[in-house]
Amino acid sequence: MRLELVKRPERSKLFSALSPLIAFGLTIIAGAILFSLLGINPLTALGTYFIEPITQVWQLHELAIKAAPLILIAVGLAVCYRSNVWNIGAEGQFIMGAVAGSVLPVLFPETIGWWVLPLMLVMGMAGGAAYAAIPAFLKARFNTNEILTSLMLVYVAQLVLDWLVRGAWRDPQGYNFPQTVQFNPSAVLPELFPMSGRANAGFLFAVIAAVLVWFMISKTLKGFEVRVLGQSPRAGRFAGFRINRMIYFAFLLSGALAGLAGISEVAGAIGQLQPTISPGYGFTAIIVAFLGRLNPLGIVAAGLVLALTYLGGEAVQSALGVSDKVARVFQGLLLFFVLGCDTLINYRIRLVGSASAAPDVPAVVTTAPTVEAAR
Amino acid sequence: MDVAVSILLTIATAATPLLIASIGELVVERSGVLNLGVEGMMIMGAVGGFGAAYLTGSPWVGLLAAIILGALFSLVFAVMTLTLATNQVATGLSLTLLGLGLSGMIGTSLVGLPGARLPNLYIPGLSDIPVLGRLFFSQDPIFYLSIALVFGVSWFLFRTRTGLTLRSIGDSHSSAHALGIPVLRYRYLAVMFGGACAGLAGGHLSLVYTPQWVENMTAGRGWIALALVVFASWRPLRVLAGAYIFGAVWIGQLHAQAFGIPVPSQFLSALPYVATIVVLVIISRNKRLTLMNTPAALGQPFVPDR
Numbered sequence: 001m002r003l004e005l006v007k008r009p010e011r012s013k014l015f016s017a018l019s020p021l022i023a024f025g026l027t028i029i030a031g032a033i034l035f036s037l038l039g040i041n042p043l044t045a046l047g048t049y050f051i052e053p054i055t056q057v058w059q060l061h062e063l064a065i066k067a068a069p070l071i072l073i074a075v076g077l078a079v080c081y082r083s084n085v086w087n088i089g090a091e092g093q094f095i096m097g098a099v100a101g102s103v104l105p106v107l108f109p110e111t112i113g114w115w116v117l118p119l120m121l122v123m124g125m126a127g128g129a130a131y132a133a134i135p136a137f138l139k140a141r142f143n144t145n146e147i148l149t150s151l152m153l154v155y156v157a158q159l160v161l162d163w164l165v166r167g168a169w170r171d172p173q174g175y176n177f178p179q180t181v182q183f184n185p186s187a188v189l190p191e192l193f194p195m196s197g198r199a200n201a202g203f204l205f206a207v208i209a210a211v212l213v214w215f216m217i218s219k220t221l222k223g224f225e226v227r228v229l230g231q232s233p234r235a236g237r238f239a240g241f242r243i244n245r246m247i248y249f250a251f252l253l254s255g256a257l258a259g260l261a262g263i264s265e266v267a268g269a270i271g272q273l274q275p276t277i278s279p280g281y282g283f284t285a286i287i288v289a290f291l292g293r294l295n296p297l298g299i300v301a302a303g304l305v306l307a308l309t310y311l312g313g314e315a316v317q318s319a320l321g322v323s324d325k326v327a328r329v330f331q332g333l334l335l336f337f338v339l340g341c342d343t344l345i346n347y348r349i350r351l352v353g354s355a356s357a358a359p360d361v362p363a364v365v366t367t368a369p370t371v372e373a374a375r
Numbered sequence: 376m377d378v379a380v381s382i383l384l385t386i387a388t389a390a391t392p393l394l395i396a397s398i399g400e401l402v403v404e405r406s407g408v409l410n411l412g413v414e415g416m417m418i419m420g421a422v423g424g425f426g427a428a429y430l431t432g433s434p435w436v437g438l439l440a441a442i443i444l445g446a447l448f449s450l451v452f453a454v455m456t457l458t459l460a461t462n463q464v465a466t467g468l469s470l471t472l473l474g475l476g477l478s479g480m481i482g483t484s485l486v487g488l489p490g491a492r493l494p495n496l497y498i499p500g501l502s503d504i505p506v507l508g509r510l511f512f513s514q515d516p517i518f519y520l521s522i523a524l525v526f527g528v529s530w531f532l533f534r535t536r537t538g539l540t541l542r543s544i545g546d547s548h549s550s551a552h553a554l555g556i557p558v559l560r561y562r563y564l565a566v567m568f569g570g571a572c573a574g575l576a577g578g579h580l581s582l583v584y585t586p587q588w589v590e591n592m593t594a595g596r597g598w599i600a601l602a603l604v605v606f607a608s609w610r611p612l613r614v615l616a617g618a619y620i621f622g623a624v625w626i627g628q629l630h631a632q633a634f635g636i637p638v639p640s641q642f643l644s645a646l647p648y649v650a651t652i653v654v655l656v657i658i659s660r661n662k663r664l665t666l667m668n669t670p671a672a673l674g675q676p677f678v679p680d681r
Contacts, residue, residue: 152602335473
């Protein structure tokens with residue numbers, strides 16, 4: 001027995017819509033198996049993981065806090081991946097955005113004014129974009145593989161942040177803890193509904209960014225350029241689109257959004273710089289981008305799902321004593337299943353019995369029209 | 376002299392996991408498949424190797440477990456990208472993410488446990504030669520294996536018919552398929568060989584390099600191994616050279632930190648990553664040469680038609 005792919009005459013609309021749902025269902029099943037292996041009642045565990053963290057209003061605020069950076073980053077990555085630019089260093093751009101945006105509140109903690117926060121956000125975006133410009137430049141100018149360079153820069157960014165918070169930027173009154181001063185109130189993002197929880201304006205940025213990028217991709221010439229260059233660089237060249245310009249565009253846009261996510265996280269949920277400011281948002285956002293079908297509006301929904309996996313990980317850790325690393329396992333599984341289910345959009349899957357070589361012949365005849373139609 | 380010899384020995388120890396992982400990935404890429412999951416397979420090998428060694432008390436069992444786990448983990452990638460024809464870049468990334476998560480979860484109970492180091496093998500007679508004996512004939516068993524792998528793979532790829540077939544698949548899977556070559560079978564085996572190598576490289580980290588389990592202990596070595604393949608223009612002997620250069624950079628920065636050179640330790644720690652970028656830039660600057668060396672079908676999905 002083996003699997004065989006038969007190309008569909010056209011993309012299946014049905015599976016296009018269903019595949020993320022099937023993938024999520026498969027992840028739940030795999031999760032149930034995983035919990036059973038750990039000797040935990042799978043129903044209890046899954047309830048604790050996926051339902052309990054969103055039963056109260058303040059918990060929804062926490063969900064929004066986790067979803068905001070994921071959505072912001074993933075929206076930018078969607079533009080990259082659609083245009084066939086492989087930026088996987090968003091984690092580093094997130095950190096550099098946070099660092100650049102923190103210059104003002106850390107070095108001039110006394111500064112107060114309405115303009116402080118907007119300036120921080122702009123600097124955060126500039127920092128992320130500048131950091132993303134490095135792999136973009138190397139790719140455009142020297143043809144260097146952007147996957148490897150952007151990833152290497154993540155390690156470098158983590159070390160730079162570590163160096164700053166343990167050295168020059170350390171809070172002198174902080175009892176030697178590796179952290180900066182707490183940001184003053186005018187450098188902190190406002191909360192959306194302070195009465196019920198601590199979700200902040202970061203989530204608003206995420207939704208706005210998603211809508212804007214969705215508009216850009218689906219309604220403007222630039223978006224058309226993104227799609228054409230992604231699907232066929234050759235056709236794009238004939239249309240007069242320049243690949244190098246697209247590399248810069250995709251990297252700078254996604255870097256700026258990752259940087260905005262970084263400074264929003266630091267000026268929002270955390271309130272200061274510390275050695276670790278992200279539980280891997282930049283990498284999880286890759287999953288968000290694919291789960292959302294590289295469509296900014298789908299990404300908003302996918303971001304909420306992935307945010308839930310973080311909260312669920314914390315929940316099972318405190319309630320059942322399972323390592324919160326289980327969140328990463330769920331995230332990895334989810335991406336696998338999404339990619340696998342996406343095959344169903346373009347192909348039908350047939351089981352072929354390899355033992356029966358002779359009866360295979362009529363099968364060939366019956367499927368021949370489908371194959372012909374595919375061409 | 377003794378100091379120099381011990382530094383060279385530590386360089387060999389640092390270079391070995393890079394070398395093994397890149398040699399494996401080189402074979403995978405020669406067959407036209409790009410597996411970005413090296414980091415994930417490596418960390419699975421590291422945690423599996425350490426766990427098995429701890430449970431059985433034998434580092435040799437650990438070594439075997441690392442190899443098997445790496446190969447099994449790569450099988451997941453193979454099924455996805457080869458049978459289901461998924462995007463290789465995205466699938467490889469998810470393999471890395473899943474590996475980092477799974478290993479962290481499996482490894483929570485292993486943190487801080489004492490490890491068992493694989494004993495060095497002293498080759499009788501040869502290991503008594505001054506200097507050379509200590510450098511080449513008194514090393515850990517994986518060191519010998521890594522050198523054997525380099526020459527073995529080099530011979531296989533360029534001196535055997537099967538190797539030629541494998542390379543032809545990497546350059547044009549459609550032509551190979553038209554000639555009746557079972558493209559997917561070759562690729563399955565290549566991917567699993569790469570997985571076994573990555574697992575072995577991870578096992579080296581947790582059984583020889585630092586015999587203990589630390590979360591994320593691969594620290595980007597899987598990605599550096601990927602870069603080394605590009606650096607070596609897909610040639611085994613150049614991988615050997617590249618891995619030792621990177622081993623030297625890795626050890627050099629550690630020694631520099633120990634000597635207390637007045638540079639922040641974080642900058643020294645960043646050196647291997649920066650060096651990777653610099654090397655990649657230098658090697659890929661010549662666009663035509665890169666294009667000539669890269670397996671032409673690298674990263675393209677292949678669905679056999681009738």
